[in-house]
Amino acid sequence: MEYRIQHLNFAYQEEPVLVDLNLTLPAGELYLFSGPSGSGKSTLLRIMAGLLPRYGGTLTGEVSGVEPGTASLMFQDPSLQFALDTPHHEVEFALENLALPANQIPAKVEQALKFCQADHLADRRLVTLSGGEQQLVALAITVAMDSQLILLDEPFASLDHDHRTQLLARLVELKNQGKTVIIADHDLQGYRQYQPTVIAFEKGRCRLLQGEEATERFDQAEQLAKPLPAYLQTEGTTPLFSLADLKLITNGATLLTIDQLGLFKDRVTLLTGESGSGKTTLFRALTKLRPYLGSVTYQGQEIKQAKAAPYARQVGLVFQRASDQYLNVTVKEELELSQQQGQNPYFTPERVQAALKKLGLTGMDERVVYSLSGGQQKKLQLLLMLMMGQPVLLLDEPFAGLDSKSIEVVWELIDASRQVWPQTLIIISHQLAGLANHIDYRLHLADHHLTYQGEVHHES
Structure with missing residues (x-):
């Protein structure tokens, strides 16, 4: 199985955001979308999730391989996805919308929150959580949905280094179980060991990075992540x-x-x-x-x-x-x-x-x-x-x-x-x-x- 993007063009208004994109993504792999702000990464994730052009914009070309109900998307701003009051209720609500049998839901909720290290937040009000804690909850909802295609837009942006490292390892576990995981991330630190397929975006176009080019991107990320000095x-x-x-x-x-x-x-x-x-x-x-x-x-x-x-x-x-x-x-x-x-x-x-x-x-x-x-x-x-x-x-x-x-x-x-x-x-x-x-x-x-x-x- 594979996901194919053929001659894809997209614009919110007149200015194109994506220009003649062509990608073939075999299922069951870890993909990393890398590139400057505004280069089209988030837009492509939303198209693959079926949100665009349904809720705005104009699209030509084709995305194939994504069957209805098989993809889940975590937004860059997780609060945009919340509808209820607590993490427990949010995960529960997502599973109810998938028509999961009622007797299976409590265990699924508990498993997803624990998997994403958010179980201690289960009954907190979402509006009282920090940005990083909200990202943990949004990721738990995505995991609970058990989709074959998992799309994540800057999922670690507000998380500390330890949480980031642990959750990335968990996402690789999902990939190893046969899921396709696509992450849009500006920070490439910590990815090298998992050998993701890196796709570089620039001004609405994209290309696959291979060999030395991908290695150079990881090297740059590690150099930027040098320890801060002890300030006085x-x-x-x-x-x-x-x-x-x-x-x-x-x-x-x-x-x-x-x-x-x-x-x-x-x-x-x-x-x-x-x-x-x-x-x-x-x-x-x-x-x-x-x-x-x-x-x-x-x-x-x-x-x-x-x-x-x-x-x-x-x-x-x-x-x-x-x-x-x-x-x-x-x-x-x-x-x-x-x-x-x-x-x-x-x-x-x-x-x-x-x-x-x-x-x-x-x-x-x-x-x-x-x-x-x-x-x-x-x-x-x-x-x-x-x-x-x-x-x-x-x-x-x-x-x-x-x-x-x-x-x-x-x-x-x-x-x-x-x-x-x-x-x-x-x-x-x-x-x-x-x-x-x-x-x-x-x-x-x-x-x-x-x-x-x-x-x-x-x-x-």
């Missing part, structure tokens, strides 16, 4: 944020405890930790979006007493889901709003256009923001928030779903902007590739505590 915490500097006796409580349990901690001005601080450990919850507390016990001061003022609107002009949050940031419909409308309300003098109209070109977003003014690929949405979101120019910017997984070249371009934009308009950046990221030369401090969250990594430097 600075003593003797007055913190911008001071956290004291801080407790964050979720579902009756203490998620995070901080006795005393400072976050420093005009520095880039990286915040790491296991998926679901409380990093996003801390960001929401720092931006007055959730309550906390203890004290958080910004420039000496307790933020509980700060008025919401003026404080939001000082401290901005880049949401983990880019689509949560948008207020308008089209790219043009979003850019106009940020230019009207933004306070960053670096972003003149000319520099905005130059940034759009470097980010690969030129000519998309009339595109609906939600029709952009996940990577394109993320790059637009970052540009918009840099234009807003809050002195402090908290960035929650800003590089998830971005290829290495896009990450490099984003950092060039951040560095150029900060030369003109200094900002304090605090970044949550499981994607560590390309960060080593940009980080001043690193904080790690483990066992409910935050600690600076590296030795302490005493300033004179």
Whole structure:
């Protein structure tokens, strides 16, 4: 059995997204779709799953071998797939829709959640889960459906390294059982040992990588994944944020405890930790979006007493889901709003256009923001928030779903902007590739505590 894609062309509007694609994919193998943001990877997955052109766009050509009901797709943004309140109910609902006998469902639900290391989340409300935890649940739903063709769009983007490694091994188990597994992923780290068939996408076209070309891609991924150095915490500097006796409580349990901690001005601080450990919850507390016990001061003022609107002009949050940031419909409308309300003098109209070109977003003014690929949405979101120019910017997984070249371009934009308009950046990221030369401090969250990594430097 094989899946055949013949002379496939697809467009959402006038501009083609896929151009004359021709692929033959033997069943029962592991395939890796690699390529820049917006190159067509997600679109092809949605076509193979039967979602396109049924729900939009124009298609010519043919996809054969995918029988109705034999494919399941995990979206890049897992929350788009959820309809109910808890992981248990979501998996159960998926199996009911497949008309599985009722007496078989409980065991299938338990097996799928355990297989994806999400059994401890079974009865949590989905809206309280971190992005990484939601990815575990979405993967469990996909596994429970027991489809012959498993399509996964950036399934590890918000997961820490250990979860990523363990789940990739589980997916290879499914391949070894005869399933066909196709993964779209920007990060090729960890795949080499499983010898996937690598298909490279570029500007709507694709080609099979063989021999040295595939080896070179894996080599590049491993070089980018070099360990981060031990960063130095600075003593003797007055913190911008001071956290004291801080407790964050979720579902009756203490998620995070901080006795005393400072976050420093005009520095880039990286915040790491296991998926679901409380990093996003801390960001929401720092931006007055959730309550906390203890004290958080910004420039000496307790933020509980700060008025919401003026404080939001000082401290901005880049949401983990880019689509949560948008207020308008089209790219043009979003850019106009940020230019009207933004306070960053670096972003003149000319520099905005130059940034759009470097980010690969030129000519998309009339595109609906939600029709952009996940990577394109993320790059637009970052540009918009840099234009807003809050002195402090908290960035929650800003590089998830971005290829290495896009990450490099984003950092060039951040560095150029900060030369003109200094900002304090605090970044949550499981994607560590390309960060080593940009980080001043690193904080790690483990066992409910935050600690600076590296030795302490005493300033004179």
